[in-house]
Each structure stands twice: as C-alpha cells, then as structure tokens.
Amino acid sequence: MLMRAATSTQIRHYQRLWLYALCAMIFGFLVIPCVMIIPMSLSASNYLEFPPRAWSLRWYEAFFGSPEWMDSLWVSLKVATLATLIATPLGTAAAYGLSRLQPAVAQWLRLTFLLPMIVPNILVAIGVFFVFAKLGLNNTIIGLALVDTMLVLPFVLVTVTSGLQSFDVNLELAARSLGASRFQAVMTVTLPQIRGSLMAGGLFAFVTAFDEVVIALFISSGGSSTLTRRMFSNIRDQVDPLVAAVSSVLILTSIVVLIGMQVFKRRAPGES
Amino acid sequence: MNAHISIRSVHKTYGSFDALKQISLDIAAGEFITLLGPSGSGKTTLLQVLAGFVSPSSGSILVGGEELLTKPPHKRNIGMVFQNYALFPHMNVFENVAYPLKLRRVAKAEVERRVRGALDMVQLSQFIDRSVDRLSGGQRQRVALARAIVFEPQILLMDESLSALDKKLREQMQIELRHLHERLGTTTVFVTHDQREALTMSDRVALINKGAIIQVDRPREIYENPRTRFAADFIGETTFLPVEVAADGGALLYGEPLRLADRAPPAAGRHWLALRPEKILIRPADGAPSDPQINAIPATARETIFQGDSLLVIADLPDGQTIAVRVVAQERNRSLVPAPGQSIVLGVHANDTVVVAGDE
C-alpha cells in the first residue's frame, strides 16, 4: 500500500508520510475544538472538564428549561428565518438580472452587492446602531432581520450566481423559442434546474444570520437578545457549562446543515 | 535487430481490466514507429509506461541494454510532447524551451545557443520572447516539440500531439515532423488513432487493440496485407465479403471461383475478402470480358456521391450487402460512372485481393 504511487510522477506514498502526518495534525487542530465541547457539555460538575468525571444532561435541561434562553433561541430563529425568506428571492432575482446584463454595467452593481462582505462587521454594527437609534429600530426583531438580510444577501448572490454559471442558457432559450415568456421560462425551466444552488444559498443565509454576533451585540439586548448575544454575555461574565450545552446544540446543527448541503449538491448534478 | 528499445512482456492491470496484455516490441535506433489504435486500445498507456508516468504490473523495458522501468520519469532522458502541449503558462517561449537545459545545469551562453537552435528547427525563432498564452495551437505544438528535442534525447515520445490541430495544419505538421525526424534521427514513438497519419509518417506501424499488438509492419505492408479482420477494418475503408475456402485451397465468392494472389492459400473454412474502394474497377455488366486475372463480381449500382477529389459509387451485392467503390474524378473515368439501377461488374485484380480470417 505504501509502495503504491501517490502521483503520476511516481512519488510513492511512503515518501510522503511526512505530509500525511502534518496534515493529520492540522486536521486535528481544526476539528478537535469543534467537537470536544460536546462531551464536555455532558459533564455533571459545575466546571468544564475533559473527560467528564460524571455524565449528566443537567446543562441541557438548564438550557431548555430556562425561559430567557428559550426566548433568545426563538428570537434567533425568527430573525434568521425572516432574513432568509427576504434575502433568498431578492438575491436570486439580483443574481439572475446581473448574469443577463452586460458585463460593463453588471460589474459595478455586483460590487455593490458584495459590499456587505467587504465592509468590516464592526463598522456596520455601530453605523446601524446609530441609525436605528434614531429610527427606534434598536432592540426590535424587524430591525435585526433587516440588517441580517443585508448581510446575507451577498452569500445568496454568490451561491446562485455560480449555480447560474453552470446552467446551460440554451435550456432557457429553448423554452422561450417554444413560446414561454421570459418570466415563465425562468420559473419553469431555470429555477428548477438551479434549485440545488437556491437551497444551498438559502441554507448559507440562514446559518450566517443565525450565527451573527457582532451586530446583535449592539442592536439587540434584554428581551430581544438573540441566542448568540446571550451566549456572548454569558461567556464574558462566567465560564458556565450551560454555554457548552448551547454550543453543542449549535455544533450538531452545523453538522446537520453540512449533511443537508451535501444532499442538495447531489440533487443538482453537474452544479457547483 | 539490435534494438534501441526492447519492450518485453509489459503487462498492466487496473483492477480487473487488462490495459496492456504482455506487450513485446522491439524498436530500432532512429526508427519512427507509430502506435496506432482506437481509443482505449492501450496505446497511450504504453506511451505513459515508456515515459514513466504509469508503472506496469510486470515486464521490462530495455533501452540500450539498460532497464528503463527502475528509473523515475525525471531521470529517463526521454523527450515527450504532450497531447495538450503542457507549456508552462508562467514562462515565456524561451524559458519553456530552456527549462530542460536549466535543469541539466547547462551554461547560460550554451543554453541560449541551443534554445535558438531548437526554435530554428521548428521555425519559430521570431516568437522567442513571446508569452505562451499568445500563441496559436500550431505554434504551441512547435514550442512543445522544441522543448522536447532541445536536450537531444535519445528517444522522443509524442502523444496524439497533432489531434488538436485543424486538418490543413495537421497535414502540414505531419510532413514537417517527418523531415525533422530525418534531420535528427531520434528514435520516435508516435501515438495516434488516425490511420492516415500513421501511414504518412512512420517507418513502421504497430497496430494495437484491446491491449495487444495486432500487427507490426511497414506502412505499405500493413495496408496491403493486413493480417486480421481488425487490421483490415481499422486501416483504410474496407468492405468484407464472405469467402469459402475449400480443402484444396480453392476459394469461392457467391458460388463463383475467386482468383487470389500468389501467396500461401489460407486454411480451409470461412474467411473474408477485404476489399478497398480504390482497388475496384467498374465496368458495365454486358461489357466485354477482360483479363482472367481480374475477378468479376456482379452488382447493381445504387447511387453516386460526389466527394470533391473522387466519386463514391454505392452498389448492392448479390447477398444484399452494400459496397462502396471510389472512382477518381478524371475525364477518362466519366464513362465508368454507372446510372442508378444499372447492372455492373466490379473487377478486382487477383493481386489486390486480401483474405483475412474469421473475427479478429
């Protein structure tokens, strides 16, 4: 096995062991912090320890049993769902429009849409905080949802654009030559073909909005705290295993999302 | 022969699939040999084995008496022109061609001289400073060639190097490569699926199919005397007519005796007469009988297709098969072109008959 060639220039596996070992260590560095929290959250003691001396679900009970935490969870879910529901159609429409427009015009528009990814979050946070203060939108779900929509729009745009790029335009043109209006052709031919990218974009948007912390720090507090906001205060003030339980829930959700993305990718063969 | 390259029982298996089946082939020094075959035949695999990018499951290859297979690809001193040329995009033409010399620590002045020499030989001297992405396909091909010969390798490999070029350029390059070979005298192994290309360029052609060598011969030999049905089919346009050979060596086609060439008669049984369109003469059915050496096969003309330099006459044979006959478009051949439905006789000279056995 080790003697077999690893590359077409006949480098063998045993000559590359150092590379495999190095990468294994880096993979460990990447993944261990993510998953190690899960067993720690099952510890029965008041401190975080690994491995836990005694196992218990008490911190999960504390999390799910706490009205404040559940409120925050609910707020996060509402905000993320709203943001996704708005950003996905908006982003898809923009992606389609940009892909069919002349490049000269499109590239400036595209740049604008990508700005939320370029401008540092902290800037957006304080700017929005300032403006929302004047509008009374601070500490409101709708305010949060609007900002998150703006934040995740570029992600939807990029994902759907890449899906459109692997889509064969001729299919749409064929539909139109058969009598469909552009709108009909897009709804019945293009969108179904790229639905993998649409789902992926929506998922990306949801997760990004749900995980958002910095902006929530400024514009959500008290009753309208998002889950991440509450976690942040909790981490800052006390290193409580309850946060480990919440983190574990989030990690497991990430894993589910990852699997979901793979499923959507496979449903759309030949799409990037 | 005192072989320059001696391929001995090279075998390559991928899982349950045999890509190369105990291939043995001797290549003489300075020879231009083409590996010809359909895609998937193993010809590229064999070339990759020679270059060192594929390790055979068993076998050996001797070059000048030394075992080649134990050497890694970068120590084999073999020049190779890749199918898509693989010119380094971040280097210009000069740097690409100079690269093998740089690796061999050749002095700077010498590098310059030899690179210019190589580019002169492929007639690309004026592009010496150009960046690679501004070259056309034909120009890239020449640069790739220059890079492969600049370090004066003993062996040159070419992997379907002309297939990306358009027809005119391709034919021009075939002749140029032939001339280059005559100048350099490097042992060259050329891979292609185009039989016309193989016949044009090679000293010998090795026909390969399904991992095995079918026939190795000079171009004329392999064209005129294919040894198997596959060989007759792959090279040239061929129609196969059923021939019965009796125990006494006599051959029958559609019940009529068939005159064969003065060679050893084939064994008794069912065989195939391989007919090439250009070997057939057409005359009207009621015409005067001619030379007894010419076999007369009755047929009915169906249609004539104009193909520019020749006419293709499609005719139906007694057993229902269709045959194509090529008539060169010359004034004197006008009378030979039959009307649709006309009864004609196809004449095949005994020396032009090729009989091949059963299936392969």
Added chain:
Amino acid sequence: MSDAVTAAAPAGDTGLLARAERRETIGLALLTVPGFVVVALLLLVPVGWLFALSFVDKSGALSFENYLRMTESVYVITFVTTFQISAIVTIGTILLGYPVAYLLSQLNARAAAICMIFVILPFWTSVLVRTYAWLVLLQRRGLVNSWLVGMGVISEPIPLVNNFLGTVIGMLHVLLPFMILPLYSSMKAIDPAYVKAAANCGASPLRAFWDVFFPLSRPGLFAGTVLVFILCLGFYLTPALLGGGRVSMWSMQIATNVSTYSNWGAASALGVLLLVVTIVILALLNRVFRVDKLYGGR
C-alpha cells in the same frame, strides 16, 4: 449579451429592435433593484452617516480633529497591535494551510471529499462557538495545559489565553479555512500535465513543485492571503473574548468608544480608517491580478 430570441423581431426595423433590447435591459436591471435598496438603506446609509460623523468634532463643527487624534499613542498602539496580529495570523494560515490545500488537491475524489469535512466542519461552526471552545481549551485548568504538564513539557500551567497568544491561536483556527479553500480551488485547477511535463524535462519532484506547481498556485495563495489579512484587521469577536482586555485590536477600540465612552467622533474616524485600509488592500489585489495577466505571470 443580446438575446437571440428578442432579435427574432422583424428584421429591417432597427428602431423596434433597439427599443426591445432597451426594455429588456431595464427589466433585468429592475430585478436587481429590491436587493440594491436593501443594501443601500442598510449599509450605505449607516456607513455614509459614520463617514459624516467622523468629520464632526465634539462641539458639532466640521473639523479634522477626530483624525488628528488618531496619532495619539493609544490609537497607534492599537494600529500596530492589529497589524502585528494580522501579519502573524496570516503567515500562520499560509504555513498551515498550504500543505493541507496541496494534499486535498492531489487526493482522489473520495479521499478528498472525506478530508474536506475536516475543513468544512469548522467553517460551518459559528465563530462564537469555536472561540468559546478555545477559551475552554486554553484556560489554566484546560486540556492543553493539562496535556503539556502531563507530558512533562512544563511544570505548571502557563497563561495561554486572555493574552496575545490565545488571541493568535483562536484567530488562526477561525481563519485557516479561509486560506485553505481559495488555495485548494486554485490548485485543483492546475493541470497535472504541467508537473508531468516538468518531470519529463528532468525535474525532480521537489524541483517540479517549486518551478512549476508553486508559481501556478500563486493566484490562489494571493487571494487567500488578502482575504485572511482583511478579515484579521476587522476581527472583533475572537480578540474580544480571548484577549482578556490585554490585546487592543482596531475593532475593539471602535466598540469601546461607542459602548463605553459614547465617543462617536473617535469611533467613526477609526471605522472610516479601517474601511479605507481594507479597500486599499483590495484594490491592490485587483491591480496585481490584472498586471499579472498582462505579463503572462512573470
């Protein structure tokens, strides 16, 4: 790009064709309007407001006072620290990310998909969760210290968090996938024939890598470097939680100026400067790439 179906209008009436094409273009542009409005209102307006705020001093008059104050040592320390950490983390991601991206690009599809999970999982896990995990791992009674003591490397726990080191480790972890992914994508696009050709020319595996593969991976490397560096500059979360107040990063200074001092002048000036630096670096990236194409990569 002119639409073939639209062009099937009766030939000869070019006015009709031109008008139809214009309508088409306007229709397509309209599709982008709702999204554009969202971005304009929620990004351009707030940032624009900040920009304006930065030029207003404490008394409400127009002035450069906020920017002049940026030369004070408390701010200079912040800039230096931020650049230091960003540089260190960026170099760290290059050193750790390049081998991983290389391996991923050379593996067969199945093995690559499996190994990708190790990169994608952290990528999809929230930054907050990952930062928290490092807080737990690096604390005095945390795993890393226990392991080091157990191995005999140190005799008692060392401060690994709430300081510069903890911040660097945490940021390295968060940003590593951002280096690996563009690098991987650029490496995957390198035709294996190039390395084979190099070997055929006589290059040993090491030479072939250095002379051919590495130069061709430079665009991805560059993209990853710029991306990671920019993300480092504006990073808030990880330094805030792992720095213990000892590490003064640009974004943190902005935050404290707002939430603690309500010093909008300083906060907005800092913010605008951060934005300007980010844009300049991105513009440089653009220039280098275009220049790259002109001279064929030399």
